[in-house]
Amino acid sequence: MPADYHTHTPLCRHAEGAPEAYIDAAIAAGLTEYGVSDHAPARPEPFDDWRMSEAELPDYLEWIDRARQHAGDRIPVRAGLECDWLPGCEEWIADLATRHEWDYLIGSVHYLDDWDFDNPKWIGRWADEDLEVAWTRYWRTYAAMAASGLFDILGHPDLIKKFSPGPSGDLDRFHEPAIDAIAASGCAIELNTAGRHKPCTEAYPSPRFLELAREAGIPLVISSDAHTPAEVARDFPAAVEIAKAAGYTETLLFERRKRSVEAL
Template identity: 70%
Template sequence: MPADYHTHTPLCMHAEGEPEAFIDAAIAAGVTEYGISDHAPVGKEFFDDWRMLDSQLPEYFDWVERAKAHAGDKIPVRVGLECDWLPDCEGWITNLRDRHRWDYLIGSVHYINDGSNWNFDNPKWVGSKWAEADIEQVWTRYWQSYIDMADSGLFDILAHPDLIKKFGYRPDGELNRFYEPVIDAIATSGAIIELNTAGWHKPCAEQYPHSDFLGLARDGGVDLVISSDAHHPDEVARDFTKAIAIAKAAGYVETTLINQGQRSYEAL
């Protein structure tokens, strides 16, 4: 199975499981490598209730070391962070990168820059803010943030590209008009995208990103990883067989391995 680099720990306050259990699950699934990339702090102060605090980074490193010790020589364990793209975050991301020898940093867009930093993927907004939103405008803002994130060059991997569809809200018309400019920016940046299987277990009932996006990304020469976004050991490498078939249908023949920012490839 391909490497699974996008996984979480209980420090994010919405995951559960001990490091040994995650490693056992990765070994049982037969993934090539296992990566830990919990939600990064976004500053010195409290921001929201679904990420570790800056003061908890030492605990995170301890969690990673427990995972590595349990893995031994049975599976390589990589370490990263999933970092939110927010207004004026570049200095903070640079600060985080300098604080450890990360194998990779993942960039994510979970917030719409509409003046309130709307965390659009929070279920509490279904039936309220989402129901009242101008979907075309929300999608436009989301994808512009994704372009800005790619343009920053700060991230090795860009997460769940079309997370904006999580609750099934899509604008009318053909959606490649949103995808194509984003893929151009990703290709120029050299970042890797992920095929994230968590979407099959959300209201959209579809992997992130859509198959049309994947095909365009492949045509643009964008590298790929397959990710579970696991928040529990049972979710490690979940649906990877189905994801491999979709990646192949989009034209991918290999996925990416990453170690201290250096890439290699393995056949699907």
């Protein structure tokens, strides 16, 4: 199975499980590599209730060290962060990039202004939102994140669909400008299987977006977004088939922010 680089730890306050249990699950799944990429701190603190604090970064690195010790030579364990793209965050992300010899950084959009739109806490707000406006804002934000050049992987591209269907009509009008920005950046995207277990019942991104990404030459990783050991590599066989159907024949591996290619 491909590497699984998007996984979490209890430090994000909505995941559970010891590092040893995650490693055991990764090995049982036959993963090429296992990566830890919990929600990075954000400023000003306290920012929200679903990420580690800046003071907990040493605890995070200790968690990764425990995972590596348990893995031994059975599976490579990579160190990453999932960083939120927020207004004015560039300097902070650049600072975080120096805090450790990371293998990769994932950039994600979870916020539109002060609304963490994928948080079940605010699911009722969708009833009052203009979907055309929300999707326009989301995809413009996603394109700006790609253009920043700060990240190696861009997370769950169409997360905006999690709790609510998209606007009517051809969604390529949202996807194509974002695809152009991602392709120009050289970033990889992830095929994130967590969406299959959310109200949208579909991996992030949609097959159509994935097809456009492949046509634009955008590289791919496959991720579970695991928040428990049982979710590591969840639905990876299906994800491999989805990727192949879109025309992908390979995924990427990362070490110290350098990439290599692995055949699907």
